Structure formats: structure tokens, C-alpha cells
Amino acid sequence: MGLIKDYKELIVWQKANFLANSVIDLAEKFPKTISSEIIAKQMIRSATSVPANIAEGFGSRKGNEFVSYLYQARKSVPETDYWLFLSKERQFIAEKQYTDISEKYIEVSKMLNSFIKKIKDNSKNTNH
Numbered sequence: 245m246g247l248i249k250d251y252k253e254l255i256v257w258q259k260a261n262f263l264a265n266s267v268i269d270l271a272e273k274f275p276k277t278i279s280s281e282i283i284a285k286q287m288i289r290s291a292t293s294v295p296a297n298i299a300e301g302f303g304s305r306k307g308n309e310f311v312s313y314l315y316q317a318r319k320s321v322p323e324t325d326y327w328l329f330l331s332k333e334r335q336f337i338a339e340k341q342y343t344d345i346s347e348k349y350i351e352v353s354k355m356l357n358s359f360i361k362k363i364k365d366n367s368k369n370t371n372h
Contacts, residue, residue: 251302256355260295260317263348267291267324270345274336283334287327293320294352307367311360318356321349 251257268291271284294317301313325346332342 251299254298254302256352256359257295257298257302259348259355260298260352263324263345263352264288264291264295266345266348267328270328270331270337270341274331280334280336283327283331283336287324287331290320290323290327293317294324298356307363311363311367314356314360314363318353318360321353321356325349 248254268288271288274280274284297313297317297320301310301317304310304313328337328342328345331337332339
């Protein structure tokens with residue numbers, strides 16, 4: 245991984261972790277109903293999956309293995325967006341809250357795409 249010695253140094257992990265904490269903060273303000281608690285748990289699970297998979301993949305330090313964890317992280321982004329969207333529809337969060345965090349998740353998704361491409365390209369260059 246070059247000069248980066250810890251996953252916490254990765255900008256994409258930092259942004260994903262910030263968003264996971266933001267999602268937790270939002271979920272803690274949900275009303276205490278059965279449906280809101282189910283949505284909150286799913287939303288927190290998918291939001292924390294993004295930085296967790298980046299961290300776990302970094303620990304593997306192998307091109308293709310790391311990429312598979314990054315794919316898992318990337319798959320959790322639209323899932324989290326869905327739970328946020330549903331939270332907005334159920335009026336657990338405001339439209340602006342949804343829009344702001346959704347835009348940040350789009351940025352994380354793009355960063356993951358670039359990171360995956362870079363690792364795959366580096367892997368191709370070292371295998372030839």
C-alpha cells in the first residue's frame with residue numbers, strides 16, 4: 245500500500261467513517277417505534293459496513309483480496325442510501341438531511357471506484 249501504514253490514513257476511509265458516525269447520530273434521533281428501530285438498525289449496519297470493509301481489506305494488503313473488500317464497501321453505499329431514503333419518506337429525517345448525506349455517499353462511491361481501478365491497474369503492472 246505504499247507509504248500508507250494504517251487504514252485510518254486513507255481519505256476514503258475517513259469520509260466513510262465520518263458518514264457512518266453521521267448516520268448513527270441521525271438514527272439515535274428517530275422516534276421509538278418498531279419500524280423506526282428496524283430501519284435504524286439496518287441503516288447503521290450498512291453505513292458502518294463501508295468503513296469496516298475498507299479497514300478489513302486494508303489489513304489483507306493484497307491487490308485482488310483488497311479489491312473484493314472495496315467492492316463490498318461499495319455495495320453498502322446504495323443500501324445505506326436506500327435506508328436513508330426510506331427514513332426521509334417515513335419523515336424520520338428531513339429532505340435536506342437526506343440530500344446532504346446522500347451527496348457525500350456519492351462522493352465516497354466515486355472514491356471507491358477510483359481506488360479499485362488504481363489497485364487493479366497496479367496489480368496488472370506488477371504481474372507483467
